[in-house]
Amino acid sequence: MASSKEYCNELLNRAGIQINGSHPWDMQVHDDSVFDQVLSRGNLGLGEAYMAGLWDAERLDQFFHRLLRSGVQDEVNPARLIFHSLKSRLFNLQDDKRAWEVGQKHYDIGNNLYQAMLDERMVYTCGYWRNADNLDEAQRDKLELSCQKLQLKPGMRILDIGCGWGSFMQYAAANFGVECVGVTISKEQVRLGEERCKDLPVEFRLQDYRDLDEPFDRIISLGMFEHVGQKNYEDYMEVARRCLKDDGLFLLHTIGKNVSDTAADPWISRYIFPNGEIPSIAQIGSALEERFVCEDLHNFGADYDRTLMGWFKNFDDAWPQLQDNYEKSFYRMWKYYLLSCAGAFRARDIQLWQWVLSKEGIEGGYQRPFV
Structure with a gap:
């Protein structure tokens, strides 16, 4: 043996x-x-x-x-991991009480860390590298692409579910003349986001998405659906549907997995994103039925490789200034997180999708912008 x-x-x-x-x-x-x-x-x-x-x-x-x-x-x-793979099916790990845990354990661990690691706009989702030469350009182009896909017009009211530090709202308000409301479960994101957007028609709310019930012309969610959990996919889509005006558009930007019947990575769940769960196309599609029409589905998951490598370089360069704020094991933990994920996207083991959704289908069809 x-x-x-x-x-x-x-x-x-x-x-x-x-x-x-x-x-x-x-x-x-x-x-x-x-x-x-x-x-x-x-x-x-x-x-x-x-x-x-x-x-x-x-x-x-x-x-x-x-x-x-x-x-x-x-x-x-390993047999001992079977329970981990069953937890998301048996229990709602992202209910209205557990949902706040990822805010406390990931997004609230230090704005200085994220300011050092991310681009100048503090976008903590995949960049769009088609015409970009660096991280700042890739994130600007992703925000522009998202705004164009939503067909924003001055005066519109936009909902950002999982708004982070307000990067999308800041860009959309400044460049497209829209008003924005963003919800997040991170106190630190609200605090810094309000500072960054203080002169714009942007409102931050420390609020669970399930409590939303008001009309918006457009809805966007960039990198938040990974925290929703399969027990809540249908409820999430119900919230989006009730908040979207009949002629509105909803852009859902999420990491995705290739196979539905797989568990969340146990290391990522324990150390990086508590209770996180990546959806499959089938799981999203099932939640959309009788709620939304898929107007466009765009995969640029290979771009996450370059995004994560850019984040790691920034983090590695800044570590001498950051290290006094964290335990010694944090560097190796964060390095493992960023670089293992870069390798996973490079291997096409996981994807990045942008879905453009409407409530009843756009007459004449939807045209993806060429950006």
Whole structure:
């Protein structure tokens, strides 16, 4: 019977990865207990072992790209993770009480961190790199693309569900003459967002999306649907439908997974996004039925690779100024988060979709803007 190290070595070789090899994507193992942790706890064990300094890779993004592109990770499915995969089906992990947890544990951990890591507009979602040369341009172009898709006109009233620090509202109000209302579950986002948008017709609310019940000309949600959870997809769409005027448009921007019957990553759930869950096309489509017509579906998930690499470079460069505010393990945890996700998008293991939705379908059809 093969040892844990031998079995892991066999799997990694199939992904073109060597243990203690010379390539930048090779796994440098400092403690052989890593292999038992991986086989018993999957990516939770792999991530915790990395945080503890038990292994390294010169290029974590390349390590994960090769690993996920090969598919060998599917052969590690520890029995003890079965409960984790069932939790989202059995329990509502994103109910109105748990929904606030991600705000406290992720978005409220320090505006200085996000100001250093993100672009000048503080956009914490995928950039659009078609014509961009840097992160600032990619995020500007994504905001412009989103505004064009929504066909914004002066005087419109816009709802931003999961508004972050107000990057979209600030851009749309300044460039398209619209009024915006944004909801978030992060106190720190409201505090800094109000400062950044103080001279614009922009309102921030510390509010759960389920409490919304008023009319808007347009609705946008950039990178918030990943916190909704499959138990709540239909309720979320009901909220959007009741708040959208009959002739309105709704832009839903979300990370997506390729297969419905898969669990949330246990390491990401524990350390980065509590109770997060990535939807599939089938799950979104089911929630849309009898509520919305899909006018346009646009996948630019490959652009998230460059976005995450840009975030990591900014974070890495700023770490000497940030490190006194965080525990020593935070750097390795955040590095693992950003670069493992970059590798996953590069491998096309996960996607980024923008859906444009209408309530009854646009007569004559909808035309995606060429931006």
